[in-house]
Amino acid sequence: MEFRSATHGDIAEIVAFTTDTFEWGDYVPEMIGEWIDDPSGTVMVAVDDSGITGLARVVLLSNTEAWSHAARIRPDRRGEGIAGQLADVLLDWARAHGALIVRLLVEDDNHASIRQVAKAGLRRVATAVRAGRPIGDATPNPDGNGGRRTSSGFTARPVKAADAPMLAAAWSSSRCGRPLRGLIANGWRFHILTEPDLIDAAQRGGLWEIGSSWAVTRQDEATFGVSLLDTDPAEAFDAIRSLIDVANERGAEAFSMWLADIDWLTQAARRAGCDVSPSGIWVYSL
Template sequence: MSTMEVRPATIEDVPRIAPWTRDTFDWGDYVADRIPVWLEEPESHTLVCAEGDEVIGLVNVVMLSPTEAWLEGARVHPEHRRRGIGSLMNQTGLDWAKEQGARVARLATEEGNAPARRQVESMGYRMVSTWAYAELNPLQRKPIAGASRLQPAPSADIDAAWMSWLSGDLSRAGREMTAIGWRWRTATPDDLREAVREQRFWQSPAGWVILGHTERTVAASGWLATTPYAAPDLLEDMAATGRETGLETIALRVPWTPWMVEALTRAGAEPEPVCIYAIGL
C-alpha cells in the first residue's frame, strides 16, 4: 500500500490535479490555472499530498508580510476525503509559514459554505471578519447627476486618508485589513504610498480609494475610506469614472457593514459575504 506524502508541488502535478478540481464549484475551479502562477511566486509555497503516482490534495501558502501568511486553494480529491488529508496539509503549510516568521495565518471561505467553515473551525481557526464582494457594472448604469470623476490623489493626501480610514467603521469591521485580490493582510500607510507611485490612489469629495486595473476593462479595489453618508456618492463617482474609461466591471472587496452593503445594493451590486478566518502561530 502506498504511503501518503506531502511535498512541494511541481508543474508536472497540474494535469494530475485538473481532472478532479474541474467541478469543485458550480462555476468550476481556478486552482489548476493558478498553480503555475503560484510556483513562480517567491513568497508562495505550494504543497501537494501524493499517494503513489496520484495527487490527492493541494494547498498554497503565501507570505503576505514578514509576519502574515495566507492559505488558499485547499483541495482534497473527492474519493479521498475524510482521511485527514486536509488537516495534514493545513498543518504542514502552517509549519512552513511559522518557519518563515509568520505569527498569524488567514484564509477565506464563502459564508454559505458550511462544510468548509466547520472544517477550518475544527482546525483551530476563528472567524475574525466578514467582507462583501460586489461588482459594479459602470457601462450598464445610467449616469447620476452630480457624480464626480475620481481624481488622482497626491501623496499629500496619504496622512488624511489613512487617519480617516483608521478611525472609521470600515477599518474596525475589516480588522484593519486590506484585500489584495483574494488575499487579505494588515493594511499599512505604505499601501497608500505604493498606490500613489503606481497611480492607483484616487480621491473624490466622498473619500479615497485604491483602484487599479486587473484586466483592460476590469478594475479592482480592496481598500477605501469613506463614511456612511458619503459612501453612495463614492460608488457613483467610481461608476462615473468607469464609464468614461470604458470599464465593464469594478470588483470591490470591502468590510461588511450595514451601511456599506446598503450603498452597494443601491448602486446595483449584489454583495456576497466572505468570511475571513485566522489562527495564531
C-alpha cells in the same frame, strides 16, 4: 500519507481533479504553474499510493503575514481529514518562514470549508463583503437603479503620495477600517494596510479622494477593482457611484469592491446596482 511541495511534474494530475470544482470551473488549473514557481509561497500536495489526493497553497504577504488558499481535495477522497492535515502542514511552513499570523477567506455559503477551518483552530475576525456589477449593465436590480448607470454628484480626484501617511494612520480606527481590522484587499487576499501600499496606489493613479471619502483602486484587464473604501452614511452612495464613473471612463467591463460589513454601506452598494456577497476572514496566530 506524504506531504511535499508540488512540482511541475504534478500539474497534469492536479488539473485533472480541479478543473470543475465549482459551477464556473476553477482558477487552479490556470494558476498552478505560476504558483509552483513563486518563491514567496508553496503549494503543498498530499500523496499516497493512489496519487495526489489534495493540495493547498500558502504565500507570504509580508515579513509576518501569510495567506492560505486554494485548498482542493480529490472528489473520491473527501471526508477523510486530508484538508485538515494539509492545513497543519501549511501552518508549519508559514511558521518556519517567519510568519506570525496566517489568514484565509471563506465565503459564507461554503459551510463545509467553514467547519474545516474552525476545526483547524482558525478564528473568524472580520467579514468582507464583495460587491460587483457589470459596467453598463442593463439587467434591473430591484435594490438599485434599474441597471442604468447614473453619474455621481461627487467627482473622484487623485490623491498625491504625500497624503499616504495620514490616510494609512487613520484607516485602522476609521468607520470602515475598524470592522475590517485595518486590512486592505489585494485581489482575494487581505493584509494590514501600510503606508507603502498607499504610496504605490498614488503613484499608479489608484488613490482617490471623493468628498470626505477616499478609496484605493486597481484595474486588472477589464475589471476595475476597489480594494478599500472609507466613507460615511451620507456619502457612501455617491462615493460608490463616482468610482463606477471612473471605471466607465477607463473602459472597464466590470466593477468590483471589497467593503466592510456595515448595513448602510452594503445598502449603498445595492442601490448602485451591485450584487453583494459576504465572506469571513479567518486567522490563525502562530
